Amino acid sequence: MQLSDWGWDPFFENQLTDEERSSTTPARVVWEGRGAYRVASATGEWLAELTGRLRHTVTSRADLPAVGDWVVASTRRSDARATIQRLLARRTRFSRRGAGRPSDEQLVAANVDTVLLVTSLNRDFNLRRLERYLALAWESGATPVIVLNKADVCEEPEAWRSEAASSAIGVPVLITSAIRGDGLGELAALVRAGGTTALLGSSGVGKSSLINAILGESRQRVGEIRADDDRGRHQTTSRQLFAVQGGGVLLDTPGMRELQLWDTGAGLDHAFADIEALAEECRFRDCSHATEPGCAVTEAAAGGALDEGRLESYRKLRREEAFLRSQQDERARAERTRLAKQGSRAIRNLYKLKGKKGG
Secondary structure, eight states, rough: OGGGTTTTHHHTTTTOHHHHHHHHHEEEEEEETEEEEEEETEEEEEEEEHHHHHHOOSSGGGGOOOOOOEEEEEETTTTTTEEEEEEESSOOOOEEEEETTOOOOEEEEOOOSSSEEEEETTTTOOOHHHHHHHHHHHHTTTTEEEEEEEEOOOOOOHHHHHHHHHHSSTTTTEOOOOOOTTHHHHHHHHHHHSSSSEEOOOEEEEHHHHHHHHHOOOOOOOOOOOOSOBOOOOOOOOOEEEEOTSSEEEEEEEOOOOOOOSSSSHHHHHHTHHHHHHHHHHHHHTSSSSSSSTTTHHHHHHSSOOHHHHHHHHHHHHHHHHHHHHHHHHHHHHHHHHHHHHHHHHHHHHHHHHHHHHH
């Protein structure tokens, strides 16, 4: 396969040095697990590992290569292995807050052009969760598309489409069924034209079935849905990249039970553009849209022009964003304090050493 089949373009080509062009090869990370990688290059796929220098110079897990990343690697035909020398700058990054650690970033997908936000037309459908996904998708730099899957188990899918569209202003909403074939042609065309496309959603929404349908073969395991809550177990356990015949690249991700925000100021502005437009008419510039007089947002909600549930979702996500920023600021302060103390100790040790030599 050619590099362009995996999404290589001038954005990444221009990052290579002349030395790298002559002595190494660009490759894309197509699988990662427990520090081991598989990368795809113009000469095939290779099992890969990081150089010790790269592994020990990064400051956070999000700075290590992830599925979807482009890297510079040296290959060894003798043992069919590769060594990742450098990570190229990312064009887009879809991140969430790490579980249990508010100041840690967890990278979900890298260098993605289109994000398919997949939900199923059963009890998994949740507008508030969809708004959260949209905020993160817009912040990532990718273009979101909503996919309402499993139309075969829904009597009125168009009503669900209208409801989703009310919380995803200007975002395309597709209705699909991997079983009946509904919408699969439209979805496949979008993938072929969309560069790198990532599927994101909860467990059991049918991402693996959609991927198998687009690829035209069973590449991903498909699981059963529990009857008591319409949810499924994780079938995809690691992120993986697939090149699609006819063009396009697919990135499958494990189902996510929790999706905490990460640095989504602009993403929230985009996801709630209707509320941001109303806020321009508020009496006070720093209006919190709670109890202030002259608040155009609360007036719109009271008059029925703005859904109360959507407004509360906006407030909740803004509070979450503010908390995250405070945690990040606290971590930055702690790091500055640590470095200052480290520098002070180095200076004291230097003076002690000079004193001993002088004595």
